[in-house]
Amino acid sequence: MSALKYVNSHMDDLISDLQTLIRQPSVSAKNEGIEECSMLVQKILKRTGIKSEILRLGKEVAPIVYGEIRSKQNPSRTLMFYNHYDVQPAEPFELWDSHPFSGTRKGNKIFGRGASDDKGELITRIKAVEAYLKTAKDVPCNIKFVIEGEEEIGSAHIEEYLKKYKQKFSCDGVIWEFGYVDAKNRPIIGLGMKGLLFVELSVKESVRDAHSSLAVLIKNPAWRLIEAVKTLRSSDGRILIKDWYKEVTPLSKNDLKIIHDEPFDEQVFKKEFGIKSFVGDKKALDAKKALVGDPTCNIAGFVSGYTGEGAKTVLPGEALVKIDFRLVPKMDPKRQVSRLRNHLKSKGFSDVKIKVFHGEAAARTASSHPFVAQVKDAADRVFGRSILNVSNAGTGPMHPFVKVLGAPCISIGSTYMFSRIHSPNEFARVDLLKKTTKCMCMIMHNFGTNQ
Ligand SMILES: [Zn+2]
Incomplete structure (x- = not known):
């Protein structure tokens, strides 16, 4: 696929755009650089050839950067990328080895606040669209970008935005703002959040x-x-x-099979926390089931x-x-x-x-939904192997997306699980940015060609 080749030969552009984004601080907790960063994101979208606009709910609310590009070959299917341009505060500054807003590259790593969470994730998606536009002059399905500026302070207005712009945001599937890659380079495909x-x-x-x-x-x-x-x-x-x-409702048969196949090292986990047993003396399989469904x-x-x-x-x-x-x-x-x-x-x-x-409220996309197989196939092709996760044990604002837009939501991305997000020396791995950009290309392809 020529889009994938394009990704291979344009990694320098991707890294430089990511560095530009990191160099613009956008700390929502301190309302620092939010307006500036939203305009910068809009500029990058426009330059890529994506029609974009700034959406607002009022002066006190961080704007959403909205981007849209219609597919000529398949205008009946729409995929949304949900991301955020705001970041966590960088403090304590003294624990950083390089300036948190410098985007310093050291070998395979780009350091900076937001390098992974969420500017790195955002850039892989923009570059995947660019790869198609440059090579095929078209995208495999309609693409919508919803990029908010309050995720790190709790996404207080996302539901209001979704309701106000329900028509504009309508889509058939959402790729969530982040996704982890484990220590064995396997992306974790998340189907829900508690x-x-x-x-x-x-x-x-x-x-x-x-x-x-x-x-x-x-x-x-x-x-x-x-x-x-x-x-x-x-x-x-x-x-x-x-x-x-x-x-x-109890976990479905399919969910149970996914949970069964999910890797989980009980001993490593216990060692990490220095604990001898789990609540209720659960063993490995029950521990996994509880993380997903209890x-x-x-x-x-x-x-x-x-x-x-x-x-x-x-x-x-x-x-x-x-x-x-x-x-x-x-x-x-x-x-x-x-x-x-x-x-x-x-x-x-x-x-x-x-x-x-x-x-x-919790949100979960049924593991039997065709979107799941499309994303899994894309991840397996690019990474060699991937892991399905029925639900993250943590919480995120996924419910309003599922409820208001009625679309399935899946989390997949480039964030190495030990990339120190929210901590000093946050980084993104260049190899994972590259693979994830290709994976996003494959997801668009699968989503556009399979109904
Ligand atoms: Zn975060």
Whole structure:
């Protein structure tokens, strides 16, 4: 395929465009360089021959860079690339070996904030389109780019954007903003992400901390909160809140086969964290199944009383716990909150206050969807082998895409799993950028030719 040859002979251009993008800081957390970077991305799209525009929701919201190119040979199929141009803050600067916004190349690596997450991923997709435009004067299917600027601060407006521009964004498939490549150079094809419900539970008993001799009279809010939290989950990880699992559907036969085939080294994993056993004493296969399909109830932090050095005989006035629940498909965060509320009430804990910080539903594309086979075939051809993953154990804003656009979403990309994203000395690997660009070409080809 001449597009693939083009990628081989134009890697210098790709690297130089990536360096240009890295040199434009775009830290959403500090609103630094966001406007400038959106204009730079638009410029690169335009130069590539992709029609583009800046979309806005208002002055306070980072703009979306939208790009579109229609296919002459197959205008009935549309593939979307979802990416983001914002990056995490680069701090602490002193831990970087080169300036975080310099895009320094050392051998096979390009260093810089955003090198992998997500400017490297973005550039592979733009260059894949360019390879087709330069060699075939056409793309195998319509291509749409949705490139947002608030991903690293939680994508707070992505759903609003998707709703407002539903027609413009309509498509038949979405390639997610990132994808990992493992230590054996196998890309991981992700078909979903878990949802998240983050809450804070608190108990306030007295107006101030007291001398602990008064423990015979004054109720201790830490005990109270421990008793309440204890009712949420059994020690094997099962959540005890009534109807918590009501809508959850079991993993399909196909999902189970994928999970079975997924590599997972139980011993290496345990060694990495210095642990002897898993929750509920799970063995390898059950551990993999749980990562994909089990909801969780995790204590993220528990604060009460004195936790400093030495002893202090104090009776705290209040206690607070932060809990994150990972959700799986069909669990509605709002409905789960009311179930949590009812549970605490029914167990006699009406005094426990609930504050909800964040709710996001899970998303998953069926492993039997034809899009999955098209992406897998592309990855296998370019990388030699790839790994399917039914759902990432983490959370991302995939649900609004699936819900609003009604399109399957798949994550695949160039990010080496140890490329230090969000940390000092983040890098992208040139060999993986090249392979991934070719893989994106193959995905467009497969997507355009197979229905
Ligand atoms: Zn990130």
